[in-house]
Amino acid sequence: MLLGDMGADVVKVERAGKGEDARAIAPKIGGESLYVMMFNRNKRSLALDYRSAEGQQLLRDLAAKADILIENFRPGTLEKMGCSYEELSAINPRLIMVRISGFGQTGPHAQRPCFDVIAQAMSGLMEITGEAGGKPVPSGAFVVDQVTGLYATVGALGALQARERTGRGQVVDAALLDSAVTLLLTAIPEYALFGTEATRKGARDRYSAPANNYRCKDERWIHFNAGNDALFPRLCKAAGLEHLLSDDRFATHAARMANADAIETTIAGWIAQHHSDDVVETLARAEVPCGKVATIAEVVTNPQLKHREQIVDIAYPDGNVPMHGVTVKLSETANSIRRRAPSIGEHTSEVVADWLG
Known part of the structure; x- marks a missing residue:
């Protein structure tokens, strides 16, 4: 989504028929998941049976034309499809492959499944979140998913910059657990140096008081x-x-x-x-x-957010859907929302024609 906001032609490759798992998440508008709408703007959808030989060949043909391939399979899945980085790089030496997984491409846990909250639990982030003396709780949002996406974006942009000098692509390896650990503030050195284990403090700041x-008097x-x-x-x-x-x-x-x-x-x-x-x-x-501490009702009417165009309406066949706007402002190459989130395979024929003739 971030790359799409910056102008990239993003093609979302989905399973034919079912699409990605998030398409089943309620609530829905006109049969489409609001969750999918939030993160799939500025993309075109290509539906593919990527377990068939024909689908795998089409994926290789598209990779030959691409700048970046982003995937979040469990490590080794693309290799089984004949689409490893080595194989795709031989076709397209300038290809950058961004690999997002729970635990990274290597290591003792690399093959384990993972979700955001699992990474929150295993990283210690859940241990330091919640009321003092209470039980550990996850964040109210999927912060690890999103920060991993941010790191993956930074890695992709860094790889693009390196390619300007070398002419070659590379692999960007971003993991949920790795990303979650970066949110621990000073917890790691505090334990390593002083034996002090950070834990829950509620809403109290860890480093200053008051x-x-x-x-308040009005109960807010x-x-x-x-x-x-x-x-x-x-x-x-x-x-x-x-x-x-x-x-x-x-x-x-x-x-x-x-x-x-x-x-x-x-x-x-x-x-x-x-x-x-x-x-x-x-x-x-x-x-x-x-x-x-704002309610969501107050957030959607916040005049500062309105002024910054951080809550915008996106047109869909069944009406407008409000969502977050473009976050980063660039003065010369302005980001923009050009497309609503696509339905499954909405652009399959269009993409194949555009990319492969």
């Missing part, structure tokens, strides 16, 4: 971070709590971290007396990073 979720939650030595005085002055600045327990970043419960209890008492909108405006004027 920084947490706080309940806000989150703010005033933990460093520049922000804390701003918070105290805005809240009329200047006396805290002369309290040795809160005088420095290290002191506030050592007394996080005390400072957050004090701040929570002030916030509980005020309406969430008033607190957000007060802290914004004081240049303290803050925001209301």
